[in-house]
Amino acid sequence: MDEAINRALMIYDNERCYPAPMNAVTQHIGFKAVLNNPAAFALITAMSHYGLVESPEEGMLAVSRELELYKNSHNEQGRQQLLLKWLKTPAIFAELLEKYPDSLPSRTTLKFDLIQRGFTPPGADACMQVFQNNLDFVKYFDYVAAQKLAAQSAMQDDTASYGFGRDGGNGRGTTRSAGQADRMPIRLSGGRRAWVEIPTPFYASDKDQLLAQIELLVTDD
Template sequence: MAVNITGGKMRSPRYPVIGLGDAIERVRLVYEKDHLNTVPKEVVAEHMGYKTVNGASLGVISAVSKFGLLSGGADGMRVTDRALAILVHAKGDRERSSAIEAAAHAPALFAELFEEFPNGASDNAIKSFLLGRKKFLPAAVPVAIRAFKDTMAVVQEEVVDYETGDDDGPDDQEDFTVLQPQTPPPAAAPPLPPVGGFEIGFTGQAIRLLGNIGSQEEADKVLKAIEGLKFMLPARAEEQPN
C-alpha cells in the first residue's frame, strides 16, 4: 500500500490516534451528556474535554468514529448502537463483547494487524510491518503501535472474562491466553472429564473444546468463550488435500 500524498505532502495510511479503551471512555462522556442525540461536532469536542474543534480534538473524534462508536459528520454526530452495546452492558456480556470485537477490527489497519499477528507481537515486529509493508512515516509509528496495543488489551480483557466467568471452583484447567500460542494437543486425546466438566481454549490454529456440558449455565459459558475466541480463527477453513 503506497503512502498517501496530499498536495505534495507525504502521509501515513489512516489509523486511529488513540486505542479502543480510550475511545470507549471518550464516547462515554458524549453519551452521559447527550445520550443518543445528534449534536454538532463542536459539542462532541466539548463533551470530550476540549474547548474548541482543533487538530487534537478532530484527531480523537476521528479515531472514535473509526471504531464505529460515533457516526455523522459536519451536520451533526451521535453515539452509535455499537457504542451503546458497549456502554450499557456489563463486562462479559455477549452483546458487549461482540461489539468490542467489531469495534477493534473496524479500523482497516487494525484488522490487518490482527490478521498478521493473531497471537500478539512485539513492538519491533509491528514497527517493521508498519514501515515495510504499510509505508508508514517513522514519526507516526509509535502512535499507531500504542493505539493498537491498547486495542488488543481491551479485546484480551474481554476474552479473559469469558474464560474465567464467576466460577469459584478449583483452578486446575490449562491457562489459555490470547497473546501466546498454545502447545498442540497430543495425538492421543486424554479421557473425557465427567459430565459437567469441560475445557476450552485456543490451541494452534483452532478452538479446542474438550469435555461434557451438563447444564444450560455451562452451555452459556461455552458459547461466550467461543464468541470471544472466534476472531483468532482464519476467515475460512483451509482445504485439505485429497
C-alpha cells in the same frame, strides 16, 4: 481505544444517540471547540475510526447504537464481542491481527511491516503504541488463548460422545444403539453435525436407498 470509548460515553450521557452539533460534542468531551484544537480533533477522529460515533449529516455527530448497547448491557460476553469488533474496525489493526493471530512479533519486525505498508518510522511507532494499548485493554490474546482452549475441550467432549475407541476399539467413531445399529457422526459446516444409524447387516441396496433419500432432502431444500 479505551479513551475513545470513555469520551464517546460522555457524549451518550448528554445526547443519547441523537445527532448533536459539533460544538456541543466537543464540550461534552471536555473541550471548548474543535476548530484549531488538535486534541479534540484527534479524539473525534479516533471515535469515528472505531465506529463509536457517526456523522448523519455535515456538522453533526451521533453516538452509535452499538455503544448504547455496550453501556447498557449486563452481558459481559456481549460487551467483549463489541470490544473485539471495535478493535478490528480500523483496517490496519484488522490486517495485523489476521497476519499475527496468536501473538505479535518483535517491535522491530512489526515496525518494518508497518513501514512496508506505507507508514513513516514515527507513524509506525505511534501506530504500534496505540495497537498494543488496544490489545492490552481488550486482553485480545488472552481471549484468543481461551477460545482455543474451549475449542480443544469441546473436541475432547465430542470425541467422548462419539464413542471413539468403543465397539472393540475399531476407532471408527461409532456408537452402538439399541437394535444393533451403529450410530455414526457426520460433521457439517457451521459447527453442525448429523447422525446416521447404520443397521446390521447393511446391504449395497441400502446404501443406494440412503443416498437417494439424502438427495431428495437436498432437492427439497
